[in-house]
Amino acid sequence: MLRLCCILSVLWVAAAHSLPPDKVSAFHIIKTRSIDLNNAHGLAMETRLEKSVKPTGYRLELEPYLEDGLFKGHVSINVTWLEDTDEISVHCAHEIEITNTEVKATFPNTKEIQKVSVKRVSMDIKKPIVTLRLEKSIPKGSEGHLVFGFNGTMETENTEAFFKTTYMEQETERIVAATQLRPNNARRMFPCFDEPGYKTPFQLSVVRPRNMIALSNVPVARTEEITGEPNAVWDHFEMTPPMSTFTLGLVIAELNQLADSKQLQNEKEDSSIELRVWGRPEYHQALEGVNEKLFTVFKEIANFWRVSLPLKRLDIVALPNYQGVKPADNWGLIVFKESDLASKGYLQLAQELSYQWLGAFTTPAWWSDAHLNKALVGYLAAETAFKINNGSEMEGKWPMTVLYSLYYEFSKRYPHSRITGMKQETASTKIELLFRMFNYTFGGDTFREGLREFIKERKFKTFTGDHVWNALTAAAIKDNKIPKDLDVRTIANSWIEKDRLPLITVKRNYKSKSAHVTQKVYLRERPHDVPDAAKMSWWAPLVIAREDALDFNKGTTTIWMKNQKELEINDLPGEEHFIIVNPEEIAPFPVNYDDENWRLLANYLQTNNRLRIPELTRAKLLHDAWNLAYAGDLAFATAFNMTLFLREERHHLVWDPVFTMIDHIGKHICECMHEKFQAYVRTLLTPLYEELIKDEREDEENWRKNLRGHTKTFLCQAGYAPCIKEAQEQFSKWMQAKNPDEGNPIANQYICPVFKYGSKKEWEFGLQRVINFPPSRKQSERTYLLKTLAGCPVDVYKINRLLNLSVLEGNGNFTETDLFLIFSMVSGSPHGHTTLFHFLNNNWNDLKEKFQSKTNLWDNLITSATSQFTTQAGLELVSNLYVAHQGEFGSAEHIIEKSMRNIREEAKWSDANLPVIDKWLDWYLSVYNVNDKVAKN
Template sequence: MFGVGLAFVCLCFSVVQSLPPDKVSAFHIIKTRSIDLNTAYGLSMENRLNKAVQPTNYRLELEPYLEDAVFKGHVKINLVWLLDADEITLHCAHEIEITETEVKILGHNSDRVDTIDIVKQTMDPKKPVLNIKLDRIIQRGTKGFIVFSYNGNMETATTEAFFKTVYITDQEVERIVAGTQLRPTNARRMFPCFDEPSYKTPFELSVVRPKNMIALSNTPVAKTEEITGEPNAVWDHFEKTPPMSTFTLGLVIADLKQLGNSTVVTDDAGGKMELRVWGRPEFLPALEGINEKFVRVFTEISNYWNSSLPIRRMDLVALPNYQGVKPADNWGLIVFKESDLASKGYLQLASELTYQWMGAFTTPAWWTDAHLNKALVGYLAAEIAFKINNGSEMEGKWPMTVLYSLYYEFSKRYPHSRITGMKQETTCTKIELLFRMFNLTLGGETFRNGLRDFLEISKYKTFHGDDIWYALDSSAKKDKKVAEDISVRSIARSWTDRDRLPLVTVTRNYDAKTAHVTQKVFLRERPHDVPDADRMLWFIPLVIARSDKLDFTKTSPVAWMKNQKEHDLKDLPNKEHFIIVNPEEIGPYPVNYDQDNWNLLATYLQSNKRNLIPELTRAKLLHDAWNLAYAGELSFATAFNMTLFLKDERNHIVWDPVFTMIDHIGRHICDCIHGKFQAYVRALLSPLYEELVKNEREDEENWRKNLRSHTKAFLCQAGYKPCIREAQEQYSKWMQAKNPDEGNPISNQYICPVFKYGTKKEWEFGLQRVINFPPSRKQSERTYLLKTLAGCPVEEYKIMRLLNITVLEGNGNFTETDIFLIFSMLTGAPQGYTTLFTFLKNNWDVLKEKFHSKTNLWDNLITSATSQFTTQSGLEMVSSLYVSHQGEFGSAEHIIEKSMRNIREEAKWSHENIPVIEQWLDKYLANVDIKEEQFIDN
């Protein structure tokens, strides 16, 4: 009857992709999410079903034929008519073959069942929508049901919808796995249904499985039934689920074993939950310790919500050969890739378990509300993971890691470059930080009570985004945490309705012990002529730390800026004491101060009291100062002064933004002071690196290893001789290899230092490896090698040699994609784009002819060769080229004109800032003691 009976799982599962547990790292900014926001953005535009009928229960039976990857299905959907209607519309994928349809209605006392004739049944040719025309109008309030029998094909190319996949055991035996991934709209590919989040209703699932496998779904098996004439398969009938959306339905059928024993957890609300972990038998040793993690995380989350889930069992499954990016967070059944579940962190597990309440128990009414769901899950998961392991999983850097990326993105003239996918992620991250801001400013208890009230009202139902804000507002008003003229919704909307962040400037009056506070849009990129910038205002919490009463535990605002451009603060300390506004990044905004307050901060940070300011705030002060200087809001002399305390700083969280800032400034300043800036970098990093090397331990923390690695990499770029020698020694092993094209025997970290500071022979060897790269090897290795060949050298002859071979000579080993890559890499440093400009200028006629029919390459060449200059002399060079060949740029005419406009702005910046930077560097380098003999002058 059944090849190998199998069934279905309703969300993203997880597979083993051979990554060992100790190599799986969790980065908060790349989190597992309950709803894919890129997909959700598209779904938000999808037409909804009409609301004539509503499902009240599903009875679903699945009979899979696993060997053939096909299945039979039978579904009965109980309905209630919400409107007078003679048509039923629901979702059904085009690949589903419906063999029988019946519509029946119940009498008033449910004692009679009438069959309704179907006049016509049609599929929308463009959408997965099934329309059923009835022979009469059914009155509003009528109850009935619709029954479908149908056939379908299991998905085998991907692990989506109802899928079948296989894996090979350690004993070389092939095993079949079946499951489902129904998020966000894949349920319609498995059975006809009302596949929208708001149609929450109970499910009764029955599935055929082989006797040598187990079946897991949202609820326990209520009964197992033998199949007449089929000795190797049985029916599993699962208990009825609570009301839930179609995409939270889940099922797995596979040869799995339970890890250890079940654990029953009783939460603070008195609810009991049985927790189990499953995996293939040979993988169970890699899951050791997961049960304990599961219990600990589940206990934290359930007690946070103080609301017991209406299910009595929860399973975590490590599923072999699942190919989805995200775990399948079905209600009561969460399916992971083997490597994900075996990883040592807590963040992903906390995220998936949080979703059981916020996403399954209550669900976004439509995909437009998915951002809030994802953001709240992400925030709570991060807080819980941080609480459990003191932030070690994220190296203590959260939320700075995500906040920095927001500062850079939202301060662009054109955030996201109109890339929708990036916009969805950054929008969600901003809302996540907004929840953190409310938790801190309202107080943890008020915030938690608001969320608990929200869940109590919304459980078993769907919600809209404002429902969360209203619940938090009610809790805040009850606890008197916000004034009556402020609403949490108004505060939230001021942040969510625009793709920008504010800059707050605090100017103190030391005699009056007051401060004048202003807000405006924070912009780093020039020119600062963003439309409507003057009309953008935020509700901003003003939390203050002051050195006369230093206390960073108080996170309640002393005042709110209520969509005001200006606000005055009173009762501040005298002129001997600094203030810090927005300590610990309570709100996602940078802060500028008057010069005297910056000086007080810089002096204090250089004292032995520095550590009284928490590391996140020390990092914030440093990050704000440099970014404000970059944006033209603060003198670079002040920003550099804020780095002086780093000679004694050893906390990796504080150092984290330093490397980004070195990179940003190093790319932006002219070649005229590049040597001095590199000398500053050497003086800044050498003591840190030498101490990290001296104290290196085998069992040291990851953050220490990463800090040493980053420090070494930047010192290498600055010409640190020990690093260069080590790189050349390792590189020589490759040069001496008998067959160097068979593979690269050295770590990638050694390649760039050799190409930058090594000999012509060493660089030429790398070039030949690209030219002779075997097609059998991973092309990503060739790409990396080509990127370093172009992007690392500082000598013009190396860059010119590469351009001559790839562009002028047209060496057949290099594709147009390679040329695009080379142009792009040359924009990263003044030596690169200056040499590319010279190459363009000297070979204009040849290049114009060569690219006359390749406008993409031509446009990219003009962009890369002309857009990166930042000085007046650079503007004169580009302008001269424009005048010399005016009318000859073709498709790139607008590109060079834009380049000149941008260079004019950058030249102004350089004119204002380069002398300040150079003067500060001269003074600093005259007083610093550094062993320059250890460095190559570049």
Template sequence: MGTIWLGVLACMYVCYAMPPDKMRALHIIKTRSIDLNNAYGLAMESRLEKSVEPTGYKLALEPYLEDGMFKGRIEINITVLEETESISVHCAHEIDIMESEVLHRLATEKEFKSAPVASVSSDPKKPILTLRLKEAIPKSSVGLLKFYFKGNMETASTEAFFKTTYMTEQEVERTVVATQLRPNNARRMFPCFDEPAYKTPFELSVVRPRSMTALSNMPVARTENITDEPDAVWDYFERTPPMSTFTLGLIIADLKLLNDPIIYTDKNGNKITLRVWGRPEYLQTLEGVDDKFKRVFDEIASFWQVSLPLRQLDIVALPNYQGVKPADNWGLIVFKESDLSNRGYLQLAYEICYQWLGAFTTPAWWSDAHLNKALVAYLSAEVAFKINDGSEMEGKWPMTVLYSLYYEFSKRYPHSRITGMKQETASTKIELLFRMFNYTLGVDTFRNGLRSFIESRKFKTFTGDDIWNALNEAAKSSGRLPQDLDIRKLANSWIEKDRLPLVTVTRKYEDKTAQVSQKLYLRERPHDVPDADRLRWWTPVVMVRADSLSFTNATPVAWTDTDLTLRDLPDSNNFIIVNPEEIAPFPVNYDEHNWNLLSQFLQGSDRTKIPELTRAKLLHDAWNLAYAGQLSFATALNMTLFLKEERHHLVWDPIFTMIDHIRRHICPCIDDKFRAYIRNLLTPLYKELTKEVKEDEENWKKNLRSLSKTFLCRAGYKPCIEEAQEQYAKWMEAPTPDEGNPVSNQFICPVFKWGTQQEWDFGLQRVINFPSSRMQSERTYLLKTLAGCPRDEAKIVKLLNITILEGNSNFTETDLFLIFSMLTGSPQGYTSLFQFLSNNWDVLKEKFSSKTNLWDSLIASATSHFTTQDGLEMVSSLYVAHQGEFASAEHIIEKSMRNIREEAKWTDTNLPVMSKWLDWYLAQN
């Protein structure tokens, strides 16, 4: 809610208008909506036999709100595909089937006849219910399955058919009943064919309290009184279009409309009613959401130009809904109150886009979920950018996902720790591929292909090939793709590898040509990935030339998965840029002269003729390639010279990562020079950002100011240290310093790094004396900075003596893990820890003899982060001196020595170059 409220009355308003998930909650609810971790597991799920298929559901529900249970009956129309003596449906073990019946008839017959059920059994390991019949039902028959059942609503989570409660401002408890059936929770509510491909119409009816509102996928067709229940009514909803079971939605709650419904007419003349719902006391907080809703819906409907076959689309701010993501039922989207009331557009765009891509057409199986997510994510980001210039994401998309992808895929072993990360990065990579095709095929061709795709797959399911084939047809018909290529082949060359390429462009200036080659992009050493030389990607070669500088044409000069010669290039006075604007997800290296041309141009007055995203790319590529050993660090550091005049936050964004990575890698021998470089680099920016600080300024400016100050403080910027010590003194002078910390966290690390021993000792005592009544997270932060910030060995050794050798009871084993981890963040830290280990080997070996995890953590933290030949000799000497004594950590120190050997080669090559460049730079500044 952004505004600062003053006065008691205003405070009271904010308190009662806050969402219940931020207020007093009657349940502590934890849940996970479908994500790509789930999808990976679901892809392995057993499918139902294909002897029958559903053609329609008629579901009647009687929820008992006070008891948290429900009764129901369902009729499932089926078609018999193969003669069968058994019929299986999904049904959770918690659902109690009270009665079941099977009817059937031939297509030529009018009347149904009974098919006697011999037995009803539930698979003990799977949520599958099987009806075994006394006689087989012939192929091509039509049938009717009837079940009477009951079950309990979920109260520990907001998934499946759940009940939750919240308190009004008058301290009245209210009940909410709703569904979140994604991904396969329909079976926990009623017997069904709970697979995405079974898209059938639903006819839903439900009993609700007369005073409450019931919402579902379709409008209420009629409401009937219940003779013996005057306070309850039956709502009968209109028949839905064909849809998957998990898109069925239902809410029963005390809800009111926000303003009047919006009647939206799309470009095909189709009308759909858009409505926003919330609890009465929260509606004021939702003001403006309906306008956002209409704006986003208009953008997405205009993109697809295929009408949603719905009468209405409701979005609901549901009290105490705790799902990680909204419940995206078809025609009924359920948000956390706090999510719907925020000012952004991205999540709203995502959920509305899903109404077409996910509900109207659905992935054929969970293995295609990542593709669905990728396309929805890309289109949503485009919509959010178009509406508010990307301010919600501070303009950083696609950098927000692209840079993390570069780092993950450039490891020797991507996803080595987190299996689920593989699914997320796969989806992110495909999202960037859609962006690539939008650029290279052109906006019109890309849109036409996707519109054709969704038109052909409405009310159906799809696979990746359906999307790629539709884009391919559009590309061929518009002439935007060579006839010997197809989109599917291009896309799969990226999708099938958990890697990214590095493209190198080496110019031959005398004949105005350039050789384009590609190889696996690796940052981590050693570069010994198996079969790396055989990996190939179909890359678009999009080029910008300095002699006709324009960034409007993204048509590739060529698509290639092999070496390529570019001809008719500009002369040696003019640079080229390949893959501008990060059109495709790969970094680009050049010959030294082209890099120097780029550096010189960026230092000139025409710098902004290169867009900010491309300026950021050039910086990011240069230092990452230097870090990977593919480019001289002198060249990479030359690329930072233009930052003296640069003020766009996107261009600065990769610099802070560069500083942090290099700081962790260099030896103390050039540490002072590197810090001086950082101070020279950041001081003009920081001074400009602090000239005029406004309360309502953009987030990017606040973040850039904070980052520049943090990194200046780390680099020993004197005004920062003085300010930090001045603020810290207030704490030291406080009469009861253990009762609370009056100092902002931003001042603590500079004091511990550059301040006196007395100041550091004061912080140590605050950790030792930390009262249990205060937030433990404050103690954790203080301990992290005590260990991770100092550059004086004496402070580090004192902390290790107290916590380990003296065994101070105020420090736990968890604290020791934290200390070890923090000491790996700087050469001073891990070098001091190594010396402490060497000097106290016998004591530490005995102390941790029965604590394998701590021992392993100590050895890893003390030995694995050296990057020089001196460091290798130190670790090797320790290994020789205590060979056979490392026990469980034997493999850890052996791996450390292998890695240090590789890093030392990098250091021997790059540190002299870096040192020489820093000498030159500091002489100039």
């Protein structure tokens, strides 16, 4: 509810307030501090103001009462009338109390400032908008200013808007006040035109305690004493460049500057910027080296843009107890969590510094363009981090980490599963990869020049995607990188407007040295019955690396697939040489080939020359082959042949996709070949693991630790004898403990191998620990133990023992939540879901009666027991159960029907692929003389 306190209005009728905002002096301190505000949240980002007036400048004065978490303020906004109107609307959160309003204007063709009476002030009940209704209409072209007095409460529950937080230092509680106004939180601090398109100068004045500093977007112009207030002063900041409301920033805290400032000079533009780092004195040691890192990253980004920021200074703050998910990237003032700023990496700092140009200097025109802003910042930050430290921070995995997740998401029948947040994130990631694609296909020089022209043209303005695409088009055409009839916007939109990615298939004609290239929607999940899939096509660049001229530094765009379903490529090498299309993942699409080209690639990778193919491309070939086989587009024998070189491969990037595929295929194969597949995994991983454990060091790279950890985990799951022995030796310590229920004395990594391959006695010991688990211990430890008890064993006896005890016998130590967990974990392996199915089938009447009033458990049991089969034999089991008990499934009727539909589809895949996999595994195990049996107790 808006409350207008007319009594306070006399405080604003000083002669000074007849001046325009940029001439108004700071208002005097108001002693009254009783404010009753509603803490309403849920701001409507889509709310747009009527375009009857536009702001041209702000004079904002804030007086925070830090102890009380309250603030008073006064804002004068210079405006220009864009149409005749007697109404003016501004953004203002419901929790802001407006205490005074005033409107003055200079009409066209006059010089006299006239005061216009405000007839009524009203707050929109649903939207954070205040509307001033005037006594008369003000004509278009008038200039003047709006004045608001206001009171507010600082945020204390989170670090958003204008917030207050505290921290302990030397047993003393200290206060911090700061702002995080992105994306539309300025309205929660003062009445304003809170839209990104309104870019205007700000003049900020703030009261601060003497023992604290105040930092904002620009330096302090002067500090003013306050009569009768010996412990506080006014800081009046310089006028900012034109900027959006969300980039306004303020910090009030007891901070010290870290070491000396760094000065970066731009001799070409005869300008410089001072770089400073701030933190509490006690934290300075943790920030050691940040000054140098800031200078290095800022210099790199400034060199990329070659357009100086219109700022004298950039302050970087490590703010105690700041809890924002991301830093507050105000223009000229970036606020970090202490731990984030103290971290060793360069990526996050590069992102935040990039926002100084792309986000503050030029700003997305509306929130719908924010994902493009984020994408370009993300790409440039990754490039910067790679250039500075060779990608060691990301272990060299970019862009694989984001690209592979896109491949999996967009190849589903239903991408995003209706999760809007994920959709926005993947949209941004896809555009980030498009920028990478354009950088490769146009060349770095052309790409940079296009973006530099874009920022020059849009500085102090807003931008849309078209501004970026048009600038890149102009640069590419100028440098003859694309035909004149091609534009980047068309290319980009063909990718952005679809929640899909293409699969490019290259079928070579070795006699004519040509290839037939086609594109279709890449689908991994079955069935491939996606609506409109046949209509989809992309503008895709085809870059080709060829064995007879193998130089990955000189890959050039051979041709663009201009929204074409197919085309012919000529002048390819002869039949003895392979080709690689889309090397280095230049564009986000997998590539399939004819069998002969795959054979040439597999053979080459098994030679000593394989290192001539960069690790990212080796990983791509492996990743594409396995996923295409999984999708049904490639024979599994071909995909498995592509793994033969891994016995000699040691680069972690190449191994990165292997573990995912071992997991996927391991879950999909039938029980009949489970042991063969495990033997294959052991043979594949053992040479790598044995080499990794030879020179284990404390100070080794993270990628090496991670690779060793993944390798050991998968080896243990596959029955690697040394792993099982080590796990059982460790587990025996627990079994021999005097009071085993007091705690688990061994690492979690040893538990699953013992429950999977160990004795019944060891597994039974674990079961008793769950049953006797003391309530005084962390329940998360019990949950982990129960998950491994249910999910790790392949022994039918162990699984049945747990199901009988927890479900049929109704042991009181197992809750309904436990049963959900058991069903879920047991169904995660072929042995487990088969055993669960037979448990359901053999005990149907008892289970039906037991769960007749517990539909959630019943539905979950039917789902877990019937949905994981992938073969014709499995389909027959489930179908027979359905026929035998038709009409008895109750709430789960639709579940088993859906299971049968899915199994029918998966069975087609299994019929086509499992015999091929089985035959290949037999060949492999015989060639390498591998025993597929695991010694079990």
